[in-house]
Amino acid sequence: MAETKSSTGHDEAPPNEDGAKPGADISFPYDRMTVEQFRRRFPRARWSDARKAWFVPGRTASRRIGQWLAEMEAEADAHADAKGRDAFAFDPIDSPYLELGKAGFRIRTPYSKTVVDELREVPFSRWDGDLKLWHVPFRSYEELRRRWAEIEAAARRNEPEERRRRAEERKGTERDVRSKLRSAERKRHRYPLQSDHLPPIGRPVVTAYGIVVFTEISGELVDPNVVADFYLGVTEDHVWGYWRIPTLEELVRTWPAKLPPVQDAEWWLPTIEELRPARRTARSREARKRAKAP
Template sequence: MVVDDVESEDGGERAAVSFAFDRMTVQRFRETFPRARWSDRRKAWIVPGKTARRRIDRWIAKEESRADPYAEAKGRDAFAFEPILSPYLGVDKDGLRITTPYSRKLVEEIRQVPFARWDGEHKVWRVPFASYDDLVDHWQAIEAEAQRCEPEERRKRAEARKGTDQERASRRGAAERKRRRIPLPAHDLPPLNRPIATTPYGIIVVDDITGELIEPKEIADLYPDIADDHIWGIWRTPSLDELVQTWPSRTEPGDEERQRGWWLPTLEELREARRAARAREQRASPQPSA
């Protein structure tokens, strides 16, 4: 099953879900989501509402448990017999609850656990007991990354970097990012005004090509893979609307595309970018007065 966030023409929040056709599965889905509508364009069911993604995740978890109706009970027993003892893991009426500092690597690791979902209201990750064995497999990496991202650990690393080549490189990289430019292969330029995925800056939109040839030696520390003729492109961060309207690539980028430095974003990459864009727009929007 594939779930994605989408936005309606009137700006309302929705989620799309697609799954292999099965008459009984569709019937159960329609009973759970009576307002859902099929989209021929997206080849998916569209569920309206701010909590649509969360409700779909819960429904998928229930569907998964049909394959093993005792999975939830088995997970509870496994946790009771050999619990994960960690300040980052708790239990409540909704199942297992993960609370950690943020890092992209941490998010990617948690998403490897089946049916793990982000609870934006409580700012925690939710994992059903049915996925406990999978959580155990990933927990060492999750906890290690969470500890590394604690504010005190970040401060220690920052102190250790002061005056080092690493700090100077970090400052130079930050200054380069503010210039909003990116080297692009002169013989294989990306489409303008369309979200693309890039190695150094994630998903961006290239607005303009300067035509200025780049001297690789001058930027070798920032872009070590530059070899052939490259020119500068001027980029910006895409809006949520642009990301929603972008169709994902059906294939993962190959080595050649990654070496090129840009590729058409995949569904997972777009999902992450949409979440970030939605959070940015929510922070930027004026809060209603009390």
């Protein structure tokens, strides 16, 4: 990675060095071809042993260096895209969920959390909210190819026909009944808490339901005989706490915990690994609300 620095930032300029002149320094990992390109672009540049950097003289040096770096990055991206395009031609992905675009791949699937999680791990991928699809540049083909089996399997599982088929198979079974009961319990927005270990009110914490904000601790005792199927380990010492989904602002303001939760904890302060996906989800949720607003 290249670094640039204005010569005015030097505390002391050695005698006869370029530090007293207008200009800028640039340093980058040694590569013969890169050095040759740099020297052709900046023939007046000189290497400084004292600063371990190239010095480019001139009042517009920083701007000219920035332009050169941008061109080099674009050239590298173009080379990587060409390499990815060739890899696709040699070993293509044949899938109804993927089509070629001008600058890369366009991926459109039924919604699946697995698909979203996998595509977010592909470098330079981005979601297009207007077209309702993912864009992945050619340069990321190798990583996309590695993850594609999981992406396509999850997409097929979430096709409307497949979901309806599974729902029909589950209908009336014990599993279906338990699923509906769990869903009804979650909609109550309550959670059993140890009476001697209560979470802070108004602060995002992690529970079995994900990151939530407790708004009230009612003091009402939990009846284990009624809810033991939903909350493992619940006892008569538990009381009900009521929660809501945190806002994006609350999640952004939350300072991540440095230590992981203790084993079998009922709630804990979120780590950065837990906050990041929650923030993305909250950002998407608020964007959808704004889009629906008149």
